[in-house]
Each structure stands twice: as structure tokens, then as C-alpha cells.
Amino acid sequence: MTTYLRRSLPRLMAAAAFIVAAGAAHAEIKIGAVLSVTGPASFLGDPEKKTLEMYVADINAKGGVNGEKINLIVYDDAGNPNQARTFGTRLIEQDKVDALLAGSTTATTMAIIPLAEEAKIPFINFAGAVQAVFPVKPYVFKTPHTDLMACEKIFEDLKKRGLTKIGIISGKDAFGASMLQQCMTVTAKYGIEVLHQETYGPSDTDMTPQLTNIKGKAGIQAVVNPGFGQGPAIVTRNYKQLDIKVPLYESHGVGSKQYIELAGAAAEGVRLPASALLVADKLPDNDPQKKVVVEYKATYEKNTGQPVSTFGGHAYDGLMILVDAIKRAKSTDKAKVRDAIEATKNFMGTGGVVNMSPTDHLGLDLSAFRMLEIKNGDWTLAN
């Protein structure tokens, strides 16, 4: 038994090493990605992976970056932070990547951040929560708008419409819980009063009990639903079923046409903050973002046959910011690339105009969000 174990363990390890080594090649830019391609956050990780693979192939076909091809290595963490950290270690220690585009969720991102910081390796993540880049960590950047910005956009719109007494029904998943927490920190700033709060589980299939309680609460002028996945679509349907008259606001977690397909007619009149990507073809021609979002949307939908989502857009922005930085740095030297990412100015992404600085590793402002309203089964720009 001793011999068996002593022999077989290193052998298993060696097998793994061989598999890893097989991916390595000569002069090339190595980009490592750890994404939640399967598991509960797969609707984030799946479009992100597809986007990265699609555009890396495209860049390589056009001759690469600085004359070097990109070698993209993607691992699936299934939404599990422990797994994300292991694959992050593998990318840094084993695959020796030049940069990381990783972290579909806040938890997986937080698991990878210490690795990137320790190895001093540029790391652009796709997490929603503020803590991914605040306080600023030298090597960590992110592309998606923060949950806080989405809340502020919604509250701004509510205030404008004079709807200040609201009910909140949020998902108990990481996204919903984080956004709810962020929202509660800015209620006073916008003069919003939360009269009633409800939650639902990430896989729940009926939210009528919670909505019945919201309906029964006197004085509620609007309802906000931070959440992602199928939850918001079920909330929207139940909302209609119970015939609740006040306006319903969804969050930026509703990031693709799928929501309208699932919620059907019940989605009519629902408002939500979202990036310009969702309304690509409806933007006025003079909108500076129009070109990039129309192009990304067309490419994604042609390649995957699925409706475009803002989540894939975050990966697009991350890849393009990184490629742009490598071009400007004229090398893959990690410190130089980091400096170049931090110096990103007026970068036009699917999420908005990005202006990074030493104190802001996100670089988006509230104008990056558009307030959308669903009319006739399609997104429209509100007001």
C-alpha cells in the first residue's frame, strides 16, 4: 500500500502537470480567466466565457497584440470561491499568465484578489459589489457598474417621479443581498422611505405570498426588486397576477432580453437601470456609445445564437481595456500593464465611458446607466 500511494500520488500530479504544460507555447500573451461557467451564477460566467473566446479568436486572426498572439486559458469555478482560488493559484503559479480576467461573482473575485495582489499581476474582474475595487488595491480593476450606482439611478428616477415611499423585494442570492444592503445606505440621500421589505430564495418559484404582503401595506408608491436569474421574471409575473398597480423597478441584474421573454406581458411598464447595450439599436446616432454596443451585440448574437447580455459586455470591456493597456505599455510587463490600465482614459466600452485613475479603478459614473422602460415587449429609453 505504501508503494502504491507513494507512486500514484505524484503520478496523478505529474499527469496534471503534463496537461497544464501542453497548453504552454512560445512568445505569446497569456491571459487567465476563472469564470462561473456552471452553477448558480452560470448566466454571468457563460456569456463572459463565450465573449472572451470569441474576441480572443478575433484578435488573433487579425494578427494579435503587438505582434503576439493571445493565449486564453479559461477555468470554471462553478461559482465556488474555494475553487476560484485554486484555479487562480494554478493560473499564476502553473500557467504563469500575464494578466487575469476573472471573477464572475463578488465572492469568487474576493477569493482571487489576495493572489493577484501578492503576485503583482493585473486583475480585471466582473464583480458587482463595491468592495471589489474600494478601497483601491493597486492591481485590481473592475468593469461592471456597482450595485450602489444602480440603486442611485433607480432612486434618482423615483425622486423625479415623486414616488418616495417604496417596498423592496430582493433575492437572497449574493447579488440581491448585496444590492439591498447598498440601497439601504443611500435611502436618506434621495429622501426614500422603505415601508416594507421582503426576500425570496434564488430558486423559489412563487413569490405571491411576499407580494401579497407588499400589496397589503398601505402607502407604498413603488416597488424595487434587486435580484437576478429567473427570480425577477417570476416576481414580475406574480406582480401582474396580484394586480399591483404601483410601478415596479427591476435592477441591472436583469441584463438580457430573456427577462422579457420569461415575464411576458407582465413586464410591460417595468423600469430598470441598464447599460446602453440593451438598447443598442435604439440609441440616437450621435450617441458616442452607439458604435461599440451595436457591434458587440451583433457579434455576440451571431456567434452564439443567444440574446446579448450586459454580463458578456463586462467581459468585452475587460478584455479590450487590457488589450489597449498592453498596446500602450508595449509589453506584458505586469507593472507597466498595471500602470497603463490605471491610465485608461475615454475608453468607450459596452458599460459606458471608462476613465480610470489611481483613486478609481472602475472609472464609470452614473451616466453610464440608462433608465429603461419596457414597452411592447421591448426595451425603450425612459423619458
Added chain:
Amino acid sequence: MPEFLQFAFSGLTVGAIYALVALGFTLIYNASGVIYFAQGEFVMLGGMVTVFAHAAGMPLPLAALTALVTAVVIGLTLYKFAIEPARGASAVSLIIITIGASILLRGVTSIVFDKNFHSLPPYAGGEPWIVGGAALLPQSIIVLAGAAAIVAALWYFLTRTLTGKAVLATAANRLAARLVGINTNAVVGLSFAVSAAIGAIGGILMTPITFTSYDSGTLLALKGFAAAMLGGMGNPIGAVVGGLAVGLLEAFSAGYISSSYKDAVAFLVILGVLFVMPNGLFGRSGVERV
């Protein structure tokens, strides 16, 4: 009062789905002693295959039939190649096999179809009926009626047909059943097929309300298992009562207590019941042979 009714409608609809999953658990447990954690995947398959067959141009009834047949074929295949070869393995080993099977089915579904959520148009109009001030979707009635029809058909099958009686005999005592000339292997296979069919029908009925995706079976298996145990494993009536009870508990605790802890309330009640009645509500207390 309208609130009470609304909670009850919600609980009954969700509970009917749990009941169907629990029925599948119970049937297979009766025939083979296996806790079949892949049962939730058949609900998922019923929904997913219907959605994609419908999207490919099949009329809805034909798409549903395709899904039903697919589920039964997969159920039998799994039985033949994963459960039967492991006969004689311990109960825990069999549980691991069924968990492996459900990971496998999920993986295949995500590749053959996709990882998105899907819905089906409601079978009888989307406008809710107002009953006593509470809104009830026609689709909920269809789910409830479907569940009731399945229970009735199952009852008729088990007590009024010869094959059904063979199933009951096998469940009661496999060796004795074989001695009186019952082909117990066929009976066990039949149970797996029927369970797959019940799961698929559940999926077909509920998808217009709950949506479906490649991984929607996991939670259903969990809730269905809990419901079957609450009712008393091996008792079809227990499965139905258990399923409805879990659904109602969730709805009423979400409505009256706290939506954050509604699942906790359901499980606390299950724990409480099991402490008082260690074999579930309708379970037989077994006699251990030494």
C-alpha cells in the same frame, strides 16, 4: 381572508409540484429501496425537452409527448446501466450513484440544450381568476388537477390491476413476490419508468409557472425528498400529503412569519414531526430482523 386564500393558493401550487417529485421518490423506494436523488432531473427534462421540441416547431401536445417518452427512456436506461449493475451495494453507495446520475443528466442537458431559463405559454390563458379576493392562475388549477389525476391513476393502477398488485407485492417482500412467480426485475424497471413519467409530467405542467433550466432539478429533488420523508417514505398518500404540507408551510411562513426564513420554518416542522413520529406521518414502523 383574501391574504389567507392567496397564501393557500401559492402553497398548494408549489406543494403539488413537490408532491409529484415525492411520489417518484416513494415509488422507486418501494420497489427497490433506493433513494433516487436524480428524480428532480426528470422534472427538469420534462420541461426542457418540451420547450426545445416546441421551439423546433412541434405542436405543444406532441412536444409534451416527446418529453414524456424521452424521460421514460432515460429513466429506464439509467436503471439498466447504473442502478441494476450495482444491486447489492449499500444504501449510501446507491445514493452516490443517483447523485452521479443527476450530475450527468445536468451536464448532458446543458450541452444538448443550453444554460438559460425557459418558459412555456400557459395552457389555459394567463389571466388570473379572482376567488374570494385572491388571484388564482388557471395554470395552477391545471397543475393541481394534473397532480390529482396522477394520484388517482396511480391508486387505480396499484390496487385494481394485476401489474399494480405485483408492484405492491414486490414492495412488501421481494423474495416472497418472486416465489409466487412475479418477475420482480420487470416490476422494479416499471417503477423507474413510471417515476420518470410522473416527474416529466410534473415538469411539463409546471414550466409555464416556474420556468425551467438545466439545473432546476436539484432543489426539487431536495424538497421532494424532504416531503416524501415527512409523509413517510414508501407511502404514496404520505408523499402527496408531505408535498402539499411543505408547499403550504413555505407559503404561510413567507406570508405570516418571515420570507427570509420560510425554508427554515418548513424544515423545522419536518424535524419536529420526525422527532415525534420517527417514521413520518404515514410511515410504517419497521421491525428490524437480527
Added chain:
Amino acid sequence: MRRFFDSPYAVVLVLAVVVAILPLALPSLFYLRVAALICIFALAVVGLNLLIGFAGQVSLGHAGFFGIGAYAVAIGPTHLGVPPWLALIAGAAAAGIVAFLVGRPILRLRGHYLAVATLGMGLLFAMVFANESAWTGGPDGMPVPRLEVFGWRISGPWSWYWIAGVTLVIGAWIAANVIASPTGRALRAIHDSETAAQVLGIDVARYKLIAFVLSAVYAAVAGAYLAMFDGLVTPEAAGFLRSIEFVTMAVLGGLGSTLGGIVGAALLVLLPQLLTVFHDYEHIALGLVMILVMIFVPAGIVPSLATLLGWKRS
């Protein structure tokens, strides 16, 4: 050879040797991290094996105890100012006490009823961790401060490999002692037949409770280690899938065999790293491995292999 391997202490000796020399064969920090993870999960599985493999009681909720350990080292230092090492001990003690309190009523249940009751118990812990965000950071989890011993901050795969490796050896040694003691004999008797054991005058409830509490403490220590190693804890630590993972590790490796638990843990930690070459087909491969192992070696890898090689009387 045969006699040597019938002794539970032999496994401990082998294990100590392997843990000591393994780093020589590991080319990078990544492998070291994987090895450390194997040790951490193996620790939980060795404990669980006492309950499932020896006492024959299935638990689908042990991630609950794992979570108690993990959140103890997160909440203790962050909210209560307790030093991490003390939080680790407190977490293990808390898990033991919780197991002692719920064990009495829960262990009266048999077979699948016990499975569903432990499953419910595990879910309740996971729900508390996910819902009480003021204390636990909610579903996003919370950071875990580094372990500090005598002013020495412990971090990185090197330190954690040695801590987890040594703890695993100690854990396996304690398990071997339990197995060889009268308690171990009582547990095996319970496994064979509860009624028969009772007739023989064995205090069935007491021995089952001992196994339950012990396994809970093992799980809690493993949970605390993982949380400190990762520097982060999320409610998944206590989730249903993690419980299933523990049972799968124990069963695949071989119930009733300490070495089996370690091999099972190694297999399930290594598989995602190896199967990642299959990309989208990863889960299909994982499901197939689980099914095939159980069909071809229903007793688990280690016991079947031992029988096959004639090391152990079947």
C-alpha cells in the same frame, strides 16, 4: 504485510510518511495548495467516516459543522476581538456542543429519516449564515483574518500544507485510537445491528452520540482551516452540496477505512483540476466517474483494492 495492514495504526504511520515526503514531489505552490486542500477535506472525511463507516449513521448535514468552524474564525476575530487561534478552538467546541445538543433527538431516527433530519439541520445553519448579514456578510461572505501564532502570521500554501498535514495525521491517529477502543467495537456492533447491539447491553444512543460529536469537531476544524487558508468564508461552506461532497468522498474512498476517506478526498479535490481539460464535458465526466466507481468497486476504492491485492481478508 497482511497483518501490518489490518492494524489501524499502520495507516497513520503510512500517512505520516506520505505527508512528510510529499512536498519533495510537488513542483509548485499550486500543487502544494491542492495537497493542502486534500489534507483539509480529508480531515473532515476521516471524522465523518467514524459516523458513517463505523457507526453506520448517514449524515447529509455535516457541512453545517464545517460552516460553524469556518464562521467561528471569521466572526470571532472580526466582531468579537477574539484571537484567531482561540476562535478556532471555540469553533470546534461550539460544533461539538451543537452536535451534542441536536444529536440526542436526531440520532433516534434511523436510516433515511436520519439523512433527511441531518440535511434539514445543515440547511438551517446555511440559512442563518446567508441571512444574518450583519454578522456573516450575507451570501457574499466575509473576509477571514490571518492566523497569528506568537506574532508569526501564517499564510500561503506552505504553512497551510504543514498545518493541515500534521493535523490530518493527528486526526487519523485519534480515529485509529477510537476504532481500536471499546467505543470502536461498540460502534461496529451498532453498524451491524442496532437491535442486536442493544440486546447485548450496549448503550446505543451514547455511542452514536460520541461518533456524532467527534465527527462534528473534525468537520469544524477542517472548516476553520479552509476559511483561514482561503482568507474568505461564504455560506456555501455550510451548503447542501458540500455535505454531499463529504459523503461522496467517504463513500468513493471506502467506508470504514480511514485511508479510504483520505483517498476519496484526494480524488474529489483532484478531479476538477484534471477534468477541466474536458471543458463543457466536465460535469458529464464527473457524474460518470461517480457512477462507475460505485458500480465496479461498490465497497469503495481502498477496501476493494486491499481485497484485490490480498492485503486484507475480505
